[in-house]
Amino acid sequence: MERYHQLSDETMDMLLEDLEQLIEDHGDPSFEVEYHSGVLTLKLGDKGTYVVNKQPPNKQIWLSSPFSGPKRYDYTESDGSWRYSRDNKPLDELLNDELGRAFNKSVQLSLSSSRS
Template structure:
């Protein structure tokens, strides 16, 4: 996947994540930077989601489960964890149900 193709699939997904949080968790402190989203919980722990163009992945740093890398799966058109069969949005939903 070249840089243009990567940006074409990653940017809409990041917007989808941002929209999900703003809709379902409006009380959370959400910071949207150019290539990253920071979500701060009420206890000051943070989720950091950022685009990693060199590896063509999205990286998640979670205060609950640690670091994860997600690669685009063209068949499912979703960003899937490179170690387990779980999408980024599914991971975030699951973890936020525990703490938010």
């Protein structure tokens, strides 16, 4: 459980930092990101709201996307990523694709624990 908290906290912190920078660079006042008590909320104005939250009982990170709906991500030790078991895609890959469309530019989040 301690390892889960370390990894999920690290991921949420990286995600928050990257999203804050993305929003700042974008300059749309209707876009905002907040993080409280393990729940990250990304509001994209008329494009919808993302919610990313820690789920300690399951040792997962859950995502609610306005584009692709809900997904549950498990940590994969082999590459240090959070992956969705149904399609094996990492969380950052889905977010890069969807946020790229929402921001109308290339987005390159990297949420692996091997990130420097």
